[in-house]
Amino acid sequence: MNHVREDLIIKYIQNDLSVEEKMELYDLMLKDGGFRKRLKEELEFSRKLRDTNLTLDRNVKDRIYQEIRLRAVKENLARMDIGNLVTEKILRLFMPKICSPLFKMLKK
Amino acid sequence: MVFEEVYNEYVDIVFNYLRQRLKDSYLIEDILQETFYAVYRNLPELKKKDSIKSWILSIAHNKMVDKIRKVSKETLPDLAEKEAEPSIDPLPESTLFLEEILQKLPGEDRQILYGLYVLQLKYSELAEIMNLPEGTIKSKAYHARKELKDCLKEGAG
Incomplete structure (x- = not known):
C-alpha cells in the first residue's frame, strides 16, 4: 500500500479528513478489498495500542505535583530574599541617616 | 487554565509518551517533574x-533528550532501556502481546506510532515535538507500521 493511502487511513483514525479525502476514502472502501482489509487492521491496531495506555500511580502523581509546588514556593522565596537584600542595600546607601530609625521600624 | 487542571489532564499523556522510550520509572518521574x-x-x-498537548509534549521530549544525554555521560549508558520498576501498574494480560512486539521497535518509532494512533497527533505536530523533519516522521511511521504488521503476522501464525 502506498504512502498516500496509509496517510488517508491515519487521518481517518485521527478524524482529520477533509471533504475530498472523505470521498476518496469511501470510494476506496467500496472498490478496493485490500484497502478495506488494511483499514480494518489499522483500526484494530489503534484500539489495541490505546489499550496499552497506563495510568500513573495516584501516589506518584500527587508526589510529583507536591514537589512542583514546593519548588515553586522555594524559588519565589529565594527571589523575594534577593529582592529584599538589594532594596535594603540601596536604601541604606541613599537614605539620609535620619531615616534609619524609621527604616528599622518598617523592617520590624 | 489553572496549573492543577493542566497537570491532571496531561500528566498521564506525557507519562505514556515517555514510557514508549524509557523504562526506568525514576527517570520518567524525574522528567515528568x-x-x-x-x-x-x-x-x-x-x-x-494552538495545541497545549503538543506544547507540553515538546517540552517533555526535550527534557527527555537532555536527560538521556546526561545519563549516558554519567556511566549509565543503558539506563534508558532499564527494566520497568514495580511502581508502575502492570499491563493487563490481553495487551501484553502487543506491548512485547512494540518493544522490538526502536524507542523513537514507538513514540511516533503512539503519537499518531493514540495521541492523535498530526505528522507536523510530531515533527515539531521530536525536532525531526516531517518527511522523516512519515517514513519512520511507514516502516514501523510495516515491521509491526510483520511481527503481528508472525505472532499470529
Whole structure:
C-alpha cells in the first residue's frame, strides 16, 4: 500500500479528513478489498495500542505535583530574599541617616 | 487554565509518551517533574498556544533528550532501556502481546506510532515535538507500521 493511502487511513483514525479525502476514502472502501482489509487492521491496531495506555500511580502523581509546588514556593522565596537584600542595600546607601530609625521600624 | 487542571489532564499523556522510550520509572518521574515545572513557570504562554498537548509534549521530549544525554555521560549508558520498576501498574494480560512486539521497535518509532494512533497527533505536530523533519516522521511511521504488521503476522501464525 502506498504512502498516500496509509496517510488517508491515519487521518481517518485521527478524524482529520477533509471533504475530498472523505470521498476518496469511501470510494476506496467500496472498490478496493485490500484497502478495506488494511483499514480494518489499522483500526484494530489503534484500539489495541490505546489499550496499552497506563495510568500513573495516584501516589506518584500527587508526589510529583507536591514537589512542583514546593519548588515553586522555594524559588519565589529565594527571589523575594534577593529582592529584599538589594532594596535594603540601596536604601541604606541613599537614605539620609535620619531615616534609619524609621527604616528599622518598617523592617520590624 | 489553572496549573492543577493542566497537570491532571496531561500528566498521564506525557507519562505514556515517555514510557514508549524509557523504562526506568525514576527517570520518567524525574522528567515528568521537570516538564510540569516548566509548564508551571510558563503558564501564561498557554493561551498563545494552538495545541497545549503538543506544547507540553515538546517540552517533555526535550527534557527527555537532555536527560538521556546526561545519563549516558554519567556511566549509565543503558539506563534508558532499564527494566520497568514495580511502581508502575502492570499491563493487563490481553495487551501484553502487543506491548512485547512494540518493544522490538526502536524507542523513537514507538513514540511516533503512539503519537499518531493514540495521541492523535498530526505528522507536523510530531515533527515539531521530536525536532525531526516531517518527511522523516512519515517514513519512520511507514516502516514501523510495516515491521509491526510483520511481527503481528508472525505472532499470529
